Amino acid sequence: MASNNAHVKSDGPIDPDSHGQETLRDDNGPEDVYDDASAAPAQQKKPSRFGFAAITAKLGLNAGVLIPMIKGSLPPIIGIAMCQSQPVAEYFTTLGYLIPIISVLGLAMLPRGKFLQNLVLNVFAICFGSAVAMLALWSSIKARENTTPAGESLIDPATGTVRYNSSQSAVLAVWLFANIWFVNVLRAKFPAFAVPVILYSILVNVASTFGTRMPTVVYAEKFIQELITAMLTGLALATGVSLVIVPISSRMVVFKEFAGSIGLLRQAMGLQKKYLVGLEELDMFAVVTHQATMDARAAEKKKKKSKKAKEAGWEPDKQPSMTKEAAIAKELKAAIAQVREMAGKIQADIAFAKRDVAWGKLDAKDLGEIAKLLRNATIPVVGISSIMDIFNRVAERRGWNVDADEEPEIVAQKDREKRVWNEVMKRMHMPFEILSQAVDQGLEHAAMRLEILPKPKADKKAPKDADIEAKGDSIKPGDDGFSDVIRQKLEQFAATKGEALRTWVKERAVVRGYNGLSSAETRERDQAQLYCLLYMERLMHASGEAMLDLVVFADKKVEDGTMSRNRLIFPTQRRLRKWLVSIFREEDSSAEQSPDVLETGISVVYVGDGYNRKKDPEHLPPTSAWQRAGNVLRKVSAFFASEECAFGFRVAAATMTIGIIAFLESTQAFFVAQRLVWAMIMIAIGMTMTSGQSIFGFFCRVGGTVIAMVCSLIVWYIVNEKTPGVIVFLWFSIFCDFYFLIKFPRFTPAVMITIVTQCLIIGYELQVRKLGPQAAASSGQPVFPTYKLAPYRLATVAAGCFVAFIWTVFPSPLTDRTWLRRDLSAALYLLANYYGVITSTVKSQIEGTAGNPDLPHSPAHELQKIRRKIFGKMMLLLPSMTAHAAWQKWEPTIGGRFPREAYEDIITRTTRIMSYLTFMSYTMNHPPTAHLDAFRARREAAAASVSTPAKQQQPRHPSESSSSSAQEATPITTTDGPSDRDWLESLAQVLREISPSHHNITSTLMLLSNSLFSGHSMPPFLPLPRPYEMTRALLRLDRRVDPAAAAAAVSPSEEEEADLSPLMVVNSRTGHAVDEPRGGRRRSGAEGSAGLGGLGLGLMDREHVLDPANVEKPGYAEFAVLEICSTLVCDDLEGLIRSISGLVGVVDFSYRVDRSEGSLGSGGEAGGKGKID
Incomplete structure (x- = not known):
């Protein structure tokens, strides 16, 4: 049984090295992780690099790795040792070697939840496969009986074996x-059946x-009974080891992941x-730029070359080392990547932890709430790190990341903005x-x-009735009342965060005094800086x-006493039913809802097509x-035309390529003697859908078999063929193999083949020794010594893998x-749907029409369900893209080179857009506690206008959720009033105005998806x-409602009218706006602008809704986050357009005349064919 004290136990087969164990060991927090090594005492003896502790630390041999290694290596050794018993050997005869092999495939090292799921599916596969195999044998024997002449003997007198039929x-x-086709269709359609299909295929x-050599039904029944008993015995050994020897529950794994995520x-x-x-003192526009990244990569390459040069005997030029700030930025990126990876692991493992039977304190609902709260804490922390990307975009937009000599005015402009940001960062x-x-x-x-x-040992012994007030400032994390200390610090943060904004206002006034800056340029820079500042403060x-x-x-x-005592925790019937359904469920790609579900009271909510099933054109x-x-x-x-069905046919055809040898009279004896059945099994294990x-x-499995052959020869002969020594050394070899399985999961096929082949070779040799050569050869397989059997196994495995490879790429890969x-x-x-x-x-939250998200049938609740569904699909799709991007490197290039850089750029930008959209979603669904009353009032006012008072939405009670309780308990400021509602009304009106233009993001994503899928060219x-279109809309709205501003406004020029347009046109060939010059740097000031620095705003009054004096209004900070994230999304969309248009081409039939050469050329700016491809 599992306990909640998971921190003292193993976390299963996952690799804990990169998940915060070193981070969590120090009570001083993450600050101490990066202390300078020179702070250590000078007299301290430096530990040896070759000591036992140093070697184990280098290899990562901790409890989280050693325990799964032990658990994985025990079942096959127990099976081999058990077969040395005379009764066991006599019962299983020539099928005893299957016991250790099946015990390996039982995967005893998995956490209990995953293991039990595999166990249920494995037992079902073996039992169902045995029934189908018995039916096949019975029907084949009946066919023999119906085609054998009366009186003919079943035994051939010449050979002494059963006659061929x-x-x-x-x-x-x-x-x-038929069997191989069916189970591999199942494997391709439902990944949970991967291991059960292997067992089914073996059987x-x-x-x-x-x-083919079974003459009677009685003989077939005895054979199937021995076969199913051997396979179930192997699973029984794996089950006993998994559940009895150092049991590891899925809850332990999740608790360890919780600890790693917190660290x-x-x-x-x-x-x-x-x-x-x-x-505070650095040029942030230089460190985080793309050019700096490329310089760092070049320096790394030069460092490697210099190392080789030193080994060759000559001294290279010394290269400058990475700056401290660049090193911190690199560490931060690595830490954020680990945070994302850990969040993905928690998302994948939490479902198994909820189904676990355990002796603990927190139930399944509590675990789900912890995972949700940790995810909510992860999103803003990851979002803060995106400030590096924001500075990078600013530098690229303004051309500040170019190494060429810059003009003095550009340098001066850059220095002024650097000064502003340095001062702001000092105040932050x-x-x-x-x-x-x-x-x-x-x-x-x-x-x-x-x-x-774990709590410190001293705290564990502290009496429960200790006086908290007497401790004063000595209250530490984990003590009662420490949450009040946290609240006080957050209130202190809320009180001091405005200092940075006041510093920005002061510096803005100083910088405005410089000559040479137009009012438009000042406004565009000011608004961009304000949004970035509010973006950081909001995420903080x-x-x-x-x-x-x-x-x-x-x-x-x-x-409430939950943590006071342990209790037995069982999964509910509903959770078990959902688990069973989830194994066989294939989710639709669309959000599936019924319109009448959203109808409440007399207010009818009309939903769009996105809530319905995908339509058939x-x-x-x-x-x-x-x-x-x-x-x-x-x-x-459609099922028979699916790719899964085609894959099943390929596997069946590959299996019959070798299997046909067993069904022909002239080759049947050769098939049995050379043990070609294992070549067929290798096809079932090694066949994949994609060629890469x-x-x-193929290389992994052949390489793993070579290693297994060498290890088997060493294990067998190093102890002079003595059975006890062979078993011990075989255990040690398998034990070491599991290290590579745990630490390097990418090489799982090679490691599994290595382990299975060793068990096959050594198990068979020990079986021959126990039964005797004559009994061992009764199945038709001649007895070979180990030095011959091992190469035979290598040849059969290589043949099977080669046939599998051929049928993967033939007739078309x-x-x-x-x-x-x-x-x-x-x-x-999915991103297009997510953005929609x-x-x-x-829009619904600003207008107040969303309703209470806690009510099951409210629009807010349904939107939340769809957001989570799409987000979950994206989280599954992103690892798939990364995996295929890695596999494609193994595919041979036939014809032109694969545009790897373009695809990597698309993956990077897609991931970034997903992150920005997640920040937008999180910000709007988690408003500050101080602004909840304004949003709630807005929602109630909207509800009152469309429904009866009896149907009005009621605010959530503080006890309904932890978020609500926290919000009610810590009111930092209160800003509810008519002006707040006016601000929200203005923002709602803006959203209604710009909604058609913002739908262009969804349209562009859909168009890019279709072009990439079909290969059709893009429009020119x-x-x-x-960028910042909502800002412009607010300005236009203010001009209409303010007569003074309208009277003072002058007729805009053509350039200003173009800039106030809600849309910009992007050239599909270049990925840049059509008003952008070829140099890549956007026009500034009155010349027109776009991007982070591009704001062509009208005159700004102090009483304007966008004035910094209004930053405390509900929705202002969220508005800034939306503007920043939307701008970043549009920037990445421009990059996606550029990359995808380079892959599929652009519909362009323009031409130009190159008079210098007297030729007629086609194409726009770049030349080329009419259709650029």
Whole structure:
């Protein structure tokens, strides 16, 4: 049984090296991780690099790795040792070697939840496979009986074996082909059946190939009984080891991941603090630019060359080392990547932890709430790190990342903006210091209260009735009342965060006094700086509130007695039913909802097509029973035309390529003697859908078999063929093999083949020794010594892998490059849906029509469900794209070179857009506690206008959720009033105005997805919303409602009218706006602008809604986040247009005349063919 004290136990087969164990070991927090090594005492003895501790640390041999290695290596050794018993050997005869092999495939090292799921599916596969195999053998024997002449003997007198019967062989061949096809279709459609399909294939292959020599039904029944008993015995050994020897529950794994996630968040906050401190004196527009990144890569390459040069004997030129700030930025990026990876692991493992039976304190609902609160804390922390990307965009837009000599006025402009940001960062130092300390201590406190992290030993012995007030400032994380300390620090942060804004206002007034800056240029820079500043402050504030929600939840669990005692925790029937359904469910790509679900009271909510099933362009929805029956028939036809069905056919054809040898009279004896059944099994294990993965798997499996052959020879002969020594050395070899399986999961096929082949070779030799050569050869397989058997196994495995590779690429391969393109197309399609849902969510919340998200049938609740569904699909799709991008490197290039750089750029930009949209969604769905009343009032006012008072939405009670309780408990400021509602009304009116232009983002993403999927060329120009379009709309709105401003306004020029247009046109060939010059640097000032620095705004009054005096208004900070994220999304969309147009081409039939050469050329700016491809 599992306990919640998971921090003292193993975390299963996952690699814990990069997930914060070193980070969590120091009570001083992440600050100490990066202390200078020179601070250590000089007299301290330096540890040896070759000592036992140093070697184990280098190899990562901790409890989290050693325990799975032991658990994985024990079942096959127990199986081999058990077969040395005479009764066991006599019962299983020549099938005893299957016991250790099946025990390896049982994967005893998995956590309990995953293991039990595999166990249920494995047992089902073996039992169902045995029944089907028995049916196949029975029908084949009946075919033999019906085709054998009366009185003919079953035994051939010449050979002393069962006579060959073509009918029996043909029936078994048909059964084998059908079985292999069916189970591999199942494997391709449902990934959870990967291991069960391997076991099923082993059983069916062995039964079908050996069944050609079975004369009677009684003989077949005995054979199937021995076969199923051997396989179930192997699973029983794996089950006993998994559940009895150092049991590891899925809850332990999740608790370890919780601890790792908290440690990484604390580390990331510490690194972000150091990074922001570095920006106080640093040129932030130079360190984080693309050019600096390329310089760092070049320096790394030169460093490697210099190392080789030193080894060659000559001294190279010394290269400058990486600056401290650049090193911190690199560490921060690595930490954020680890935070994302850990969040993905928690998302994947939390479902198994909820289904676990355990002896603990926190139930499944509590685990889900902790995972949600940690995810809420992760998003703003990751969002803060995006400030590096923002500075990078500013530098690229203004041409500040170019190494060429800059003009003096550009240098002066850059220095002025650098000065502003340096001063702002100095003022942000103290608030972020307070916030980082509060977040660090709050996470530690919550982890201790929930027993994710252990308390110090002194605190464990503290009496429960200790006087908290007497401790004073000595209250530490984990103590009662420490949450009040966290609240005080957050209030202190809220009080000091405005200092940076006041500094910015002061510096802005100073910089405005410089000559040479037009009012338009000043306004565009000011608004961009204000939004960036508010963006950082909003995410900082959100990270503090997310941490406080976790602290409140932890204290609540302590107060209600949940953490006071352990109890037996069972999964509910509903959860088990959902688990069973999830195994066989194939989700639709669209958000599926029924319109009448959203109808409440007399207010009818009309929903769009995004809530319904994906439509069929060739068929209308069925309206009669006959049409619905026709749809069922079409589904059957679609199934046989699917890629999964084609994959099953390929595997079946590859299996029969070798299996046909067993069903022909002249080659049947050769098949049995040379043990070619294992070549067929290798096909079942090694066949993959894509060619790149197949090539990689081919080399892995052949290489693993070579290693297994060498290890088997060493194990067998190093102890002079003594059985006890052979078993011991075989265990040690398998034990070492599992290290590579755990530490390098990419090479899982090679490691599994290595282990299975060793068990096969050594197990068979020990079986021959126990049964005797005559009994061992009774199956028709001659006895070989080990030095001959090992190469035979290598040859059969290589043959099977080679046949699998051939049938993967023949008659036409499904390449990883094609799959990558499809995944990218699907990702862009999901992003379009995600942006549409977020836009609808923002609009409904600002207008107050969303309703209470806690009510199951409210629009806000349904939008939340769809957002989470799309987000979950994206989280599954992003690793798939990364995997296929790695596999495609193994595919041979036939013809032109694969545009790897373009696809990597698309993957990077797609991932970034997903992050920006996530920040937008999080910001709008988690408003500051001080602004909840204004949003709630807005929602109630909108509800009152469309429904009866009885149907009005009621505010959530503080006890309904941890977030609500935290919000009610910590009101930092109160800004509810008529002016707040006026601001929200203005913002709602703006959203209504710009909604058509913002739908162009969705349209562009859809168009890019379709072009990438179909390969069709893109249109020459695409419309995108101008950056900061909501800002312009607010300005236009203000001019209409303010007569004085309208009277003072002058007629705009053509350039200003173009800049006030809600859309900008992007050239598909270049990926830049059409008003952008070729140099890549946008026009500034009155010449027109776009991007982070491009704001062509009208005159700004002090009483304007966008004035910095209004930053405390509800929705202003969220408005700034939306503007920043929308601008970043549009920037990446321009890059996507440029990359994808380079892949699929542009519909362009323009031409130009090159008079200097007297030739007629086609193409626009770049020349080329009419259709650029």
